Amino acid sequence: MRLNSISADLMAVIRVPKTPKSAYNPDRPAGTLLQSQLKHLEWAVRPAGARTAKAFRIRQAVSEAEAAARIARLNEELHAQATAPKGVVPPAPATPLSAPATPKPTAKAKSTSRSKPKARPAAKARAARSARRPRR
Amino acid sequence: MSTPGFDKLKHIVVLMMENRSFDHMLGALKATDARIDGIDGTQSNVDTTGAKAPAQPLAQYQGQLDPDPDHHFPGVDLQIFNGDTTPGRVATMQGFVKSYFSQRKDVNHSRKIMYYFPPEKLPVLTTLATEFAVFNRWFASIPGPTLCNRAFAHYGTSFGHVGMEVFYPNTQFKSIYQRLDDAKKTAKIYYFDVKSSSLEVVNLLQHQPQFFGTFQQFLDDCGKGQLPDYSFIEPNYSDHESEDGAAILASDQHPDHHVREGERFIAAIYNAIRQNAALWESTALLIVYDEHGGIYDHVSPPACTPDGFVAQPDATGTGKPFMFDRLGVRVPAILVSPWVARGTVVGTDRVFEHASIPATATKFFLQEFADRSPREKAAETFLDLLTLNTMRTDAPEFDLG
Numbered sequence A: 001m002r003l004n005s006i007s008a009d010l011m012a013v014i015r016v017p018k019t020p021k022s023a024y025n026p027d028r029p030a031g032t033l034l035q036s037q038l039k040h041l042e043w044a045v046r047p048a049g050a051r052t053a054k055a056f057r058i059r060q061a062v063s064e065a066e067a068a069a070r071i072a073r074l075n076e077e078l079h080a081q082a083t084a085p086k087g088v089v090p091p092a093p094a095t096p097l098s099a100p101a102t103p104k105p106t107a108k109a110k111s112t113s114r115s116k117p118k119a120r121p122a123a124k125a126r127a128a129r130s131a132r133r134p135r136r
Numbered sequence B: 001m002s003t004p005g006f007d008k009l010k011h012i013v014v015l016m017m018e019n020r021s022f023d024h025m026l027g028a029l030k031a032t033d034a035r036i037d038g039i040d041g042t043q044s045n046v047d048t049t050g051a052k053a054p055a056q057p058l059a060q061y062q063g064q065l066d067p068d069p070d071h072h073f074p075g076v077d078l079q080i081f082n083g084d085t086t087p088g089r090v091a092t093m094q095g096f097v098k099s100y101f102s103q104r105k106d107v108n109h110s111r112k113i114m115y116y117f118p119p120e121k122l123p124v125l126t127t128l129a130t131e132f133a134v135f136n137r138w139f140a141s142i143p144g145p146t147l148c149n150r151a152f153a154h155y156g157t158s159f160g161h162v163g164m165e166v167f168y169p170n171t172q173f174k175s176i177y178q179r180l181d182d183a184k185k186t187a188k189i190y191y192f193d194v195k196s197s198s199l200e201v202v203n204l205l206q207h208q209p210q211f212f213g214t215f216q217q218f219l220d221d222c223g224k225g226q227l228p229d230y231s232f233i234e235p236n237y238s239d240h241e242s243e244d245g246a247a248i249l250a251s252d253q254h255p256d257h258h259v260r261e262g263e264r265f266i267a268a269i270y271n272a273i274r275q276n277a278a279l280w281e282s283t284a285l286l287i288v289y290d291e292h293g294g295i296y297d298h299v300s301p302p303a304c305t306p307d308g309f310v311a312q313p314d315a316t317g318t319g320k321p322f323m324f325d326r327l328g329v330r331v332p333a334i335l336v337s338p339w340v341a342r343g344t345v346v347g348t349d350r351v352f353e354h355a356s357i358p359a360t361a362t363k364f365f366l367q368e369f370a371d372r373s374p375r376e377k378a379a380e381t382f383l384d385l386l387t388l389n390t391m392r393t394d395a396p397e398f399d400l401g
Helices: A033-047 A063-081 A124-131 B004-008 B020-032 B075-080 B096-104 B105-115 B124-133 B144-156 B176-182 B201-207 B215-226 B260-274 B356-367 B374-377
Strands: A013-017 B011-017 B044-046 B053-054 B134-135 B186-190 B212-214 B230-234 B283-289 B333-336 B344-346 B395-398
Touching: A013 B124, A013 B176, A033 A063, A033 B144, A033 B201, A063 B201, B011 B144, B011 B260, B011 B356, B020 B105, B044 B105, B044 B374, B053 B105, B096 B105, B124 B260, B124 B333, B124 B395, B144 B176, B144 B356, B176 B186, B176 B230, B186 B215, B201 B283, B212 B215, B215 B230, B215 B260, B260 B283, B260 B395, B356 B374
Parallel strands: A013 B395, B011 B230, B011 B283, B134 B344, B186 B212, B186 B230
Antiparallel strands: B044 B053, B134 B333, B283 B333
């Protein structure tokens, strides 16, 4: 497909190949980024009173597909809460949560959690990739 | 400042990708343009056997950087300073292979952290870099992971955070979206879809969902000429099925997601703007990466204006506090506009970081806004790169098939 020309002085069109179907792997283990995103969303949907000072625990997503499904649910829930009439209390959390302390915006601000890199189980990922037929 | 391109400008669009360093993506361009501070064949690390591990053009789209290279604060500290913790330490960029080795204990695998892409493997990114403006000195805001770095793009600060924590329930500084909204300007974060959502969650998505849209809405807004004044686009962060069961590939380029899908995503955004003539002449598109993802770059991050916050040793994981007084590792950054001269290379004398994003948007749309972080106030802005007196008509096109 060529763009609609907006001038007569165009460069040659650069073709960008399609990504191979084999790249698709929804069973790939969910990495640190997705786990953190889930944690943020889980925190955000909770009523303020359910966010205590201690670090909270949520069940980690096993795969990217699982993370995506949970993120979609939480995303929709957040939108619903944000657009709900004032005074509507969101449902209680399914699992107990608490949030890490918030650093004060001063010279002594402090972060309480220490993130560590999490290696993805490569062998498991490869096995899952080969087991799953791309549907793209 | 007044140039025809600046006078025509109505929209700023920012696309922030994931976890790739400048040398990894654009370093090979030095071979064809010596002004670009990339790989010249002399760059290397030493592996754990003492052998030289050179930077080589052997990067692959997928399957090479597994496990995900460490890019959390202690790991990046090792990559930059090679384990030196003395007060007068120097950033040598000699600890990348050592850091990657620590994850899999495989010497040969650890050397792959030095690999970079030959330009022909990244036709979109390298074409845009050579056809428009490429920045020689755009750094991550923090030598740490995604979320604190992305915070700088939204708020001009991370409020003292250097990690992936849930944060910002009590923000001291307004987001760029709130600032613009208060001034009756329009601003939006376009995340890919509901299954990918946004990485800027706690404050904005929770309280101000009006600032969000999906990538499809971005495409629609481009087509209808209804793009907001300021747009921030997030790629797809996971492989997942769409609502109708189609396979959707992650497009963020985060290892180990396929890099080509990110190329296609960048091209799709460029095409969407390019296809609308009125939008094309009035839009500046910035393509930038949030951080280096643990992948090698040869440029030592410089000192910067302290942010007024301190991350304590338990947060940094290095046993030392961090004063937010130096930047993270260099990342790719490209400014696209028909008012940017072909082959613009922003010199090494100008240092940019993610606080440059709200700084630029604020300067352009609001002119002044006092209550901003020290880092943002000190940050370079980039719209002076729209230098041309006549709009270009030779912009490239991408065929996505």
